[in-house]
Amino acid sequence: MKLRSIELSLPDPAAAAAFMVDIWGLVPAEVRGTAHYLRGSGAYPYLVAFEQGEEFVRSTTFVCGEDELAGVKARVIEKGWAARPVVSADPGGGHGLLVELPEGELLRFLTDSAEVAPIAGYEKKSRRVMPVKLTHVVFNAADAEASGHAVEDVLGFRVSDRTAGMVFVRCNESHHSTAFARAGFSSLNHIAFEMDDLDTVMRGIGWMRDNGFAPAWGPGRHGPGDNVYAYYIAPFGPVIEYSTPVEKVPADYAAGKPEDWTWPEKRIDQWGVSDKDFAGLREAEQRFRFRRDWESQPLDD
Numbered sequence: 001m002k003l004r005s006i007e008l009s010l011p012d013p014a015a016a017a018a019f020m021v022d023i024w025g026l027v028p029a030e031v032r033g034t035a036h037y038l039r040g041s042g043a044y045p046y047l048v049a050f051e052q053g054e055e056f057v058r059s060t061t062f063v064c065g066e067d068e069l070a071g072v073k074a075r076v077i078e079k080g081w082a083a084r085p086v087v088s089a090d091p092g093g094g095h096g097l098l099v100e101l102p103e104g105e106l107l108r109f110l111t112d113s114a115e116v117a118p119i120a121g122y123e124k125k126s127r128r129v130m131p132v133k134l135t136h137v138v139f140n141a142a143d144a145e146a147s148g149h150a151v152e153d154v155l156g157f158r159v160s161d162r163t164a165g166m167v168f169v170r171c172n173e174s175h176h177s178t179a180f181a182r183a184g185f186s187s188l189n190h191i192a193f194e195m196d197d198l199d200t201v202m203r204g205i206g207w208m209r210d211n212g213f214a215p216a217w218g219p220g221r222h223g224p225g226d227n228v229y230a231y232y233i234a235p236f237g238p239v240i241e242y243s244t245p246v247e248k249v250p251a252d253y254a255a256g257k258p259e260d261w262t263w264p265e266k267r268i269d270q271w272g273v274s275d276k277d278f279a280g281l282r283e284a285e286q287r288f289r290f291r292r293d294w295e296s297q298p299l300d301d
């Protein structure tokens with residue numbers, strides 16, 4: 001199971017796509033109708049889709065094998081979650097399920113979706129950076145503990161760590177592909193783009209600075225996941241992150257508790273070299289909510 005893409009609805013997809021290509025570093029993949037699809041240097045046909053409409057998260061897409069899909073499907077039926085079968089009309093195609101989590105997050109699971117040739121060898125001496133793929137998409141939750149248990153029970157995900165602020169969840173060997181923030185409300189928390197390495201994250205920060213953007217938080221190095229990060233508030237709303245790959249953990253990784261992840265006074269990351277715009281980030285995190293604009297349908301066929 002792997003995180004592949006996020007599909008957003010927003011009023012001006014062309015402007016959002018222009019920022020994500022010209023400044024953030026993604027590459028145009030395709031335009032279909034009002035939908036702009038953007039890719040990274042990795043093998044996924046796209047990482048973000050912007051479709052014209054009101055502001056909301058249409059879906060977050062995972063790709064998986066037939067067996068994994070069958071397992072998710074059986075447990076979703078057993079729990080009676082809202083869901084429907086889907087055939088993807090997005091680049092890469094594939095088929096599977098669209099599932100609504102208890103707090104409204106919409107996750108899509110696809111199998112048989114195609115990949116594309118990775119992009120190699122862009123000029124490292126240029127200022128340009130290019131994200132590889134998504135490394136995690138984090139959600140705000142009213143009850144992050146319940147969300148963590150729900151995705152363990154129904155989706156087969158595993159909680160990797162619990163902190164005072166987050167429940168980190170993995171769906172493969174990466175420490176987290178998603179997480180639920182203890183926010184008191186449900187929404188998109190942030191979208192994290194995986195960069196090749198620490199140097200690329202830092203060059204991304206420089207390129208953003210050249211273009212007039214300062215991090216809302218970072219650079220820093222997180223505790224859980226051990227990734228280097230820099231968070232920005234995108235001009236079209238959501239919080240986006242440059243990140244190094246999160247650490248890989250073994251299948252029997254023992255989930256840490258909040259008391260295992262504490263910081264010395266004045267610290268909220270390993271380095272302590274940057275400030276965090278708490279108010280700005282919280283405001284941005286409230287913009288993109290989840291909206292199920294489809295009816296639940298039987299999954300048995």
Ligand SMILES: [Fe+2]
Nearest residue numbers: 136190192241
């Ligand atoms: Fe993150």
